[in-house]
Amino acid sequence: METLSKTFWIFDVNQPMPATLKDIAQKVGKSVTTVSRALHDYDDVSPETKALVRQAASELGYIPNILAQRLQKQRTDTLGFILPTFGPRFSDPFFSEFLAGIGNKATELGYDILVATRPPGEEELQAYRDIVQSYRVDGFIIVRTRRKDCRIQYLLETGFPFVAFGRTENAGPYPYVDEDGEYGMRLVVRHLARLGHRRIAFIGAPEDLMFAHCRKAGYLQGMEEAGLPIEASLITTGDLTQRGGYEKALQLLDTSPPPTAIAASNDLMALGAINAAQSRGLEVGRDIAITGFDNIPLAETSHPPLTTVHQPIYQIGHMACEMLVGIITGAQPHPESILLKPSLIVRQSCGVRVAA
Amino acid sequence: METLSKTFWIFDVNQPMPATLKDIAQKVGKSVTTVSRALHDYDDVSPETKALVRQAASELGYIPNILAQRLQKQRTDTLGFILPTFGPRFSDPFFSEFLAGIGNKATELGYDILVATRPPGEEELQAYRDIVQSYRVDGFIIVRTRRKDCRIQYLLETGFPFVAFGRTENAGPYPYVDEDGEYGMRLVVRHLARLGHRRIAFIGAPEDLMFAHCRKAGYLQGMEEAGLPIEASLITTGDLTQRGGYEKALQLLDTSPPPTAIAASNDLMALGAINAAQSRGLEVGRDIAITGFDNIPLAETSHPPLTTVHQPIYQIGHMACEMLVGIITGAQPHPESILLKPSLIVRQSCGVRVAA
DNA sequence: TTGAAAGCGCTAACAA
DNA sequence: TTGTTAGCGCTTTCAA
Numbered sequence: 019m020e021t022l023s024k025t026f027w028i029f030d031v032n033q034p035m036p037a038t039l040k041d042i043a044q045k046v047g048k049s050v051t052t053v054s055r056a057l058h059d060y061d062d063v064s065p066e067t068k069a070l071v072r073q074a075a076s077e078l079g080y081i082p083n084i085l086a087q088r089l090q091k092q093r094t095d096t097l098g099f100i101l102p103t104f105g106p107r108f109s110d111p112f113f114s115e116f117l118a119g120i121g122n123k124a125t126e127l128g129y130d131i132l133v134a135t136r137p138p139g140e141e142e143l144q145a146y147r148d149i150v151q152s153y154r155v156d157g158f159i160i161v162r163t164r165r166k167d168c169r170i171q172y173l174l175e176t177g178f179p180f181v182a183f184g185r186t187e188n189a190g191p192y193p194y195v196d197e198d199g200e201y202g203m204r205l206v207v208r209h210l211a212r213l214g215h216r217r218i219a220f221i222g223a224p225e226d227l228m229f230a231h232c233r234k235a236g237y238l239q240g241m242e243e244a245g246l247p248i249e250a251s252l253i254t255t256g257d258l259t260q261r262g263g264y265e266k267a268l269q270l271l272d273t274s275p276p277p278t279a280i281a282a283s284n285d286l287m288a289l290g291a292i293n294a295a296q297s298r299g300l301e302v303g304r305d306i307a308i309t310g311f312d313n314i315p316l317a318e319t320s321h322p323p324l325t326t327v328h329q330p331i332y333q334i335g336h337m338a339c340e341m342l343v344g345i346i347t348g349a350q351p352h353p354e355s356i357l358l359k360p361s362l363i364v365r366q367s368c369g370v371r372v373a374a
Numbered sequence: 375m376e377t378l379s380k381t382f383w384i385f386d387v388n389q390p391m392p393a394t395l396k397d398i399a400q401k402v403g404k405s406v407t408t409v410s411r412a413l414h415d416y417d418d419v420s421p422e423t424k425a426l427v428r429q430a431a432s433e434l435g436y437i438p439n440i441l442a443q444r445l446q447k448q449r450t451d452t453l454g455f456i457l458p459t460f461g462p463r464f465s466d467p468f469f470s471e472f473l474a475g476i477g478n479k480a481t482e483l484g485y486d487i488l489v490a491t492r493p494p495g496e497e498e499l500q501a502y503r504d505i506v507q508s509y510r511v512d513g514f515i516i517v518r519t520r521r522k523d524c525r526i527q528y529l530l531e532t533g534f535p536f537v538a539f540g541r542t543e544n545a546g547p548y549p550y551v552d553e554d555g556e557y558g559m560r561l562v563v564r565h566l567a568r569l570g571h572r573r574i575a576f577i578g579a580p581e582d583l584m585f586a587h588c589r590k591a592g593y594l595q596g597m598e599e600a601g602l603p604i605e606a607s608l609i610t611t612g613d614l615t616q617r618g619g620y621e622k623a624l625q626l627l628d629t630s631p632p633p634t635a636i637a638a639s640n641d642l643m644a645l646g647a648i649n650a651a652q653s654r655g656l657e658v659g660r661d662i663a664i665t666g667f668d669n670i671p672l673a674e675t676s677h678p679p680l681t682t683v684h685q686p687i688y689q690i691g692h693m694a695c696e697m698l699v700g701i702i703t704g705a706q707p708h709p710e711s712i713l714l715k716p717s718l719i720v721r722q723s724c725g726v727r728v729a730a
Numbered sequence: 731t732t733g734a735a736a737g738c739g740c741t742a743a744c745a746a
Numbered sequence: 747t748t749g750t751t752a753g754c755g756c757t758t759t760c761a762a
Contacts, residue, residue, distance in 0.1 A: 029535040029701055036507065038755060049733045054757065064731060081507040085445045086755035089738050094441065096488075103474050114469045118459055121491045125501075130510065132452075133489040135477040145481075151392070151437040154486065179385040192383045260675040293677030316672075319616045321649035345385055352383070394739060405749045410741065420747060442739035445754055 037078035045074045057082075096130040097342060098155035100145055102138045102162050111286070111314045112331060113161075116183070119335020120159055127343045129156075143168050150178050156346045159183070159338050163194075163228045181342040181353075183334055184228050193345065195337045195356045199232035199311070200239065202327040202360035203281065206309050207240025209325075209362060210279045213371050215307060219252040219270045219277035221263055221287050233283045233311060252277055256287045263287025267294035267308075278306060279368070285310035285317045285326055292320065292367060303369040313363055323365035330358070393434035401430045413438075452486040453698060454511035456501055458494045458518050467642070467670045468687055472539070475691020476515055483699045485512075499524050506534050512702045515539070515694050519550075519584045537698040537709075539690055540584050549701065551693045551712045555588035555667070556595065558683040558716035559637070562665050563596025565681075565718060566635045569727050571663060575608040575626045575633035577619055577643050589639050589667060608633055612643045619643025623650035623664075634662060635724070641666035641673045641682055648676065648723060659725040669719055679721035686714070 039057075043050045048067065056063045056071035057080075063071075074080075088094055099120065101113060117133070124131050132155050136142035146169055149155055156179065160169055163184030170189050173180045182194040210218050220237045223230035234253075241248050251273050256262035263282055267290060270277055280295075282288035288310030292302050300306050303322045310317055310326035317324035337356060344350030395413075399406045404423065412419045412427035413436075419427075430436075444450055455476065457469060473489070480487050488511050492498035502525055505511055512535065516525055519540030526545050529536045538550040566574050576593045579586035590609075597604050607629050612618035619638055623646065626633055636651075638644035644666030648658050656662050659678045666673055666682035673680035693712060700706030 029533055029707070039757095040755080050756080051734080051758080052732055055732090058757090062731060067731080083445075083755050084508045084510055085441070085448070085450065086738090087757080089439075089441045089445045089740090089754085090756045090758090092441070092738070099489075101470070101474070101477075110470050111467060114457075114466045117489065118457075118491045121457075121489060125490060131489050133455075133473065133477060133487050134481060135474045152440045154440055174383065177385055190383065260672055264675055290675055293675065296677050316616055316645075319620050319646055319649055321652045351385070396739080406739090407741080407750080408748055411748090414741090418747060423747080439739050442754090443741080445738085445756090446740045446742090448754070 036083075037075075037080040038083065039080075041078055042071060042074045042080055045078065046070050092153070094130075094154060094156050095128060096132050096155045097124055097339065098132045098146075098149055098158040099134075099161075100142060100149075100158070101133065101135040102142060103135045104137060111316065112312065115331045116161065116335045119332040120339040121335075123336045123339035124343075127339070129339075129343060138162075138164070143172060146172060150176060157181070157342045159335075159342060164226050165228050165231055166226070167228075179342065179345045181338045181345070183338055185232075186228055191355070193341055193353050193355055195334050195341065195358070197329050197334070197358045197360050199229050199360070200236035202311060202329075202362075203233045203236025204240040204243065205360070205362045206281050206311070206325075206327060207237055207244060209364065210281065210307055210309070210368060211240070211244035211246060213279075213307065213368065215279040216246055217249075217252065217275065217277040218246065218279040218281060219273075220254070221266045221270070221280060221282040221291065222253065222255045223258050223283045223287075224255065230283055237281060256283070256290075258284055258286060260286045260290035260293075263290025264294045265290075267291035268298075271295065271298055271300075279308070280306065281309045283311055285312045285314045285324060288324055288326065288367070289316065289320055292322075292324070303366045307368040309368050317363075317365070320367070322367045325365045325368035326363050327360045328363050329360060334358070392439075393431075393436040394439065395436075397434055398427060398430045398436055401434065402426050448509070450486075450510060450512050451484060452488050452511045453480055453695065454488045454502075454505055454514040455490075455517075456498065456505075456514070457489065457491045458498060459491045460493060467672060468668065471687045472517065472691045475688040476695040477691075479692045479695035480699075483695070485695075485699060494518075494520070499528060502528060506532060513537070513698045515691075515698060520582050521584050521587055522582070523584075535698060535701045537694045537701070539694055541588075542584055547711070549697055549709050549711055551690050551697065551714070553685050553690070553714045553716050555585050555716070556592035558667060558685075558718075559589045559592025559639075560596040560599065561716070561718040562637050562667070562681075562683060563593055563600060565720065566637065566663060566665065566724060567596070567600035567602060569635075569663065569724065571635040572602055573605075573608065573631065573633040574602065574635045574637060575629075576610070577622045577626070577636060577638040577647065578609065578611045579614050579639045579643075580611060586639055593637060612639070612646075614640055614642060616642045616646035616649075619646025620650045621646075623647035624654075627651065627654055627656075636662065636664045638664065638666050641668045641670045641680060644680055644682065644723070645672065645676055648678075648680070659722045663724040665724050673719075673721070676723070678723045681721045681724035682719050683716045684719050685716060690714070 039050045039053050043053045056068045136145050158180040160182040163186045166188040167186040222234045225231045254266045256266045291308050295302050310324045313326045313328040317326050341353045395406045395409050399409045412424045492501050514536040516538035519542045522544040523542040541552050578590045581587045610622045612622045647664050666680045669682045669684040673682050697709045
C-alpha cells in the first residue's frame with residue numbers, strides 16, 4: 019500500500035456553473051426563449067439573431083444542460099443493458115464485443131448506455147423494474163434470452179421498449195435479433211458426418227438458455243438427417259466455460275467406444291474439450307474432431323485452430339441498438355425481427371476425412 | 375430473415391404518467407413540500423402525516439422521478455467508464471470482470487454506470503470532454519492508463535473527479551488503484567531463473583501503456599537480479615492478443631539458440647505463445663517454459679495450465695468505485711491510492727527444474 | 731420575429 | 747409542524 023499526501027489533487031466537486039441559456043440571453047439582450055430557438059435553428063428566428071446568439075454561445079462556451087433537457091423532454095436518451103452474470107469471477111469474451119457493438123451505434127445515435135450486472139433471477143428482474151419505474155432509461159437491450167424469460171414477459175406487459183438478442187418460447191412476438199443456432203449446429207453435424215464420423219458427441223448447455231436449446235435441437239436434427247443414431251451417453255451438458263468443456267469432454271472420452279467427434283455448444287467449451295483430448299494424448303484434428311460455436315477471437319489462434327460457427331456479435335449489437343432506437347423514437351415502431359443464417363468456419367480442429 | 379406481423383407488440387412509448395408528489399399532496403390534502411419531506415423522513419413532519427403520506431404514496435405506486443431529482447441536485451448519480459478499444463473485433467476477458475466489479479459496487483452505493491467504447495486518441499478524449507461538459511456523469515473510472523495519459527491530464531486540469539486503475543508518468547498525483555507489475559514480473563523471472571533458465575525471452579506490449587512499461591521494467595530488473603544477460607533478440611513487443619503472442623513466440627523460437635522460457639506480458643499472449651510452441655512440436659512445461667500475467671479465468675484451464683501473476687480485477691473494480699464515490703460525495707475527498715503486491719501463481723506451463 | 735408565461739418534478743430556504 | 751415561494755435549465759405553447 020502506498021500513501022499519498024492528502025493535499026495534492028483537488029476535485030471541484032462543486033464546479034463553477036457553466037453558461038446557461040439565461041447567460042446568453044442576458045449577453046445578447048434577448049429572451050431565453052429566443053436563444054433556445056436560435057440554437058435549435060428554428061425558422062422563426064432572424065438570421066441576425068441566430069448569428070448573434072451563436073456567437074455569444076460559443077464565446078461563453080455554452081453546453082446545454084442534459085439534465086434539464088431530459089427532465090423537460092421526459093426522455094433519458096439512455097439505453098439499458100443488464101448483463102446476466104454468474105458470480106464475480108466471470109469473464110465472457112462475448113460481452114465486450116457485443117457491448118462495443120451497441121455502444122458505438124448508440125453513440126452514433128446520441129444515446130448513452132447504462133450498464134449493470136446481475137445474477138439471473140429475482141434480483142435481476144427487480145433491477146429491470148427499478149430502472150423502468152424510475153425512468154432511468156428509454157429502452158432495454160436484452161441478452162442471453164431464456165426459454166421462459168421473465169424479463170421479456172415483464173417488459174412486454176409493461177409496454178416498455180426493448181429489443182432482445184435471442185428468441186424465447188413463452189411470450190408473444192417481440193422485436194429481436196438472433197442467429198439461427200439450430201441451423202448452425204446442423205451445419206456442424208452435417209460436416210462431421212460427411213467427414214465420416216458416426217459417433218458424434220455433443221456438449222450442450224443448460225437448456226433454459228434459449229440458444230442452448232436451439233443448438234441442441236440442431237444437433238439432434240443433424241444426426242437424424244445424417245441417419246445417425248442418437249445415443250444418450252454421447253450427450254452431455256456443460257456450463258459454457260472452458261473448464262466445463264474440459265470436464266465433460268473427459269467424461270465423453272471415457273465412454274466405450276469413445277466418440278470420434280465432439281461438437282460443443284460454444285467455443286469456450288470446445289477449447290476445454292481440445293485440452294481434454296490432448297491431455298489424453300490425442301491429436302485433435304487427427305485422432306478426434308472437435309468443433310465449437312460462436313467464432314470468438316480465441317478460436318482462430320487455438321491449437322489447433324477451431325472449426326466453429328460464426329456469430330457476428332458486433333453487428334448483432336449494432337442492429338439491436340438501431341432497432342431499439344427506432345422503436346423509442348417512433349421512427350420504426352414495429353421493426354422486423356432479424357434471424358441470421360450462420361455459416362460454418364472450417365479450421366483444423368475437425369480434421370479431414372476419417373478412415374472408414 | 376424472418377418477418378413478423380407489424381401489429382403484435384405495442385410499446386407505449388408515451389406511457390401513462392406515474393404518480394408525482396403533487397398527486398400524493400392532493401390525495402392527502404397537504405402541500406408538495408410536506409409530502410417530499412415526509413417521504414424523506416425529515417424530523418419536522420408529524421408521525422401522523424408521515425404515515426398518511428406513505429400510505430398514499432404506496433397506494434398510488436409512487437416512484438420518484440429521477441430526472442427531476444437529478445436536475446434539482448445537479449447530480450447524475452452516474453459514473454462514467456470509457457473502454458479503450460482497438461477496432462470492432464475486440465474481446466477482452468479483463469473487461470467484463472472489471473465491469474462487474476465496478477458495477478456491483480456502484481449498484482450498492484446507488485450509482486449507475488455509463489459505459490462507452492472509444493479507440494484511444496482524440497476521439498476518446500473528446501468523449502470525455504463531452505460527457506464532462508454536458509454533466510452526464512459525476513465522475514470517471516479510467517482504465518489502461520498510458521505513460522502520458524491525456525485523459526488524466528484533462529480531468530486533473532478540469533478538476534473533475536476520477537479514479538484510475540493504473541499509474542501514469544506525466545501527471546501530478548491522483549487517486550488510483552494499481553498492481554505492482556514491476557514486482558510481479560520480477561517474481562516471474564526470479565522463478566524461472568531458479569528453475570535453471572538462462573535464456574528467458576520476453577513478450578512485451580506497447581510501452582505507452584503504463585502497465586506494459588512496468589512489466590518490462592520488472593523483466594529487466596529480474597534478469598539483472600538473477601545475473602542473466604539481457605539480449606535484445608529475446609525481447610519483443612506484442613499487441614496483447616493471443617494472435618500477437620502466437621506470432622511473437624514463433625519469432626522467438628526461431629532465434630538460435632532459442633529461449634528456454636518465454637515470459638509474456640499478459641495471459642492472452644502467453645496462451646498464444648503456448649499454441650505457437652505446440653505447433654512447433656514442443657511440449658510446454660517440459661521443452662519450454664511459458665508464463666503469463668493477469669490470471670484470467672482461461673489461464674487455469676489452458677493446456678497446460680498457465681503459470682501467471684494474479685491480478686484481482688474484480689476487487690480492483692470494487693475499490694476504484696468505492697474511492698470514486700467517496701470523492702464525489704465528499705466523504706473521502708482524498709483517499710489513499712492503493713498499490714497492490716501481486717503474487718505468483720505457479721501452474722504447469724513453466725515446468726519444473728531445467729536440466730543444466 | 732420575438733417574448734412572456736407555464737411547466738417538467740423535485741428540493742430547500744424561509745416564513746408562518 | 748406545515749405551507750409559500752423560488753428555482754434547477756430547458757422547451758413550448760400562446761400572444762404580441
